[in-house]
Amino acid sequence: MNQKHKIEKFIIFLNGSNSHTNVKVFANKQNSSSLTNLNVNEIYIADGGLNHFLRNKISCNKIIWAGDYDSLTEKSKKFLDKNSVRNNMKQERELIVEEISLQKNKDYNDFSFLLELIKKKSKNIPIFIEIFFGLGGRKDHEIANIFEAKRFIKNHVPGGICYFHEGVIISSVNFEVICANKLTFSIFSDEDNASISIKGAKYSGNIILERPSHGLSNSTKGSRILIKPNSSTVLFYF
Structure with a gap:
């Protein structure tokens, strides 16, 4: 966007x-x-x-x-x-x-x-x-x-x-999360096969969320991560 x-x-x-x-x-x-x-x-x-x-x-x-x-x-x-x-x-x-x-x-x-x-x-x-x-x-x-x-x-x-x-x-817009310590998080989309870009996490890159449970249990490498919802709304849970 x-x-x-x-x-x-x-x-x-x-x-x-x-x-x-x-x-x-x-x-x-x-x-x-x-x-x-x-x-x-x-x-x-x-x-x-x-x-x-x-x-x-x-x-x-x-x-x-x-x-x-x-x-x-x-x-x-x-x-x-x-x-x-x-x-x-x-x-x-x-x-x-x-x-x-x-x-x-x-x-x-x-x-x-x-x-x-x-x-x-x-x-x-x-x-x-x-x-x-x-x-x-x-x-x-x-x-x-x-x-x-x-x-x-x-x-x-x-x-x-x-x-x-x-x-x-x-x-539905790009956002950055900054935390004091390493963070465990999950990320979901309201669409099947949604494309999400993630930087600074254990599982980073352009990721396709094929189904609701596909984005479970990721974690930050440091204290900063960047999320780009490429096609739909994202629910980010930590």
Whole structure:
């Protein structure tokens, strides 16, 4: 894929139990952040992801929160009541909190709603979505998050990447992974006989993934690997 333009970055907080990892991800002049050194203007938060946001004392200029309130702690509910722009729209605020109420009985999760908001903002721009607390917790919720991200990246024509901290990268663009120690990983494609280019791993080169299990149990030779999805979306798991 031709990547002429810098990828636009979005940060999302979900309500899983896994926090973050020291593995760094780079994609066309854009790189991943760390939870302890997060410096962004805008953060998207799905429901109980606000609990993690407050617990880790994250700073930003604007929050876009969407949810049905079923996962919020009392502290998070009070935070929304105090800071949401639905209360006193004219007041000058250091932090803008845009609150979007969703129905409890709906046929999609809060994460997929945030992805739709991002889609409207980035129709013609490659994207880098970095997700904190997207894994762990209920396994069905974790799988739903991965499949929603996979669907989004596959259908986003300019291309993009979703990085779930602590284990999953879904990408249709070239990306580089940097880690402190040797890393064991597996890589999959949503197409049969997909061509993937891998550099810096035990099994490197132009590799044809004939079937889902073909990409199991690879490992880095050092601390840096480069992945090029030549024909389809890749799911990278470590």
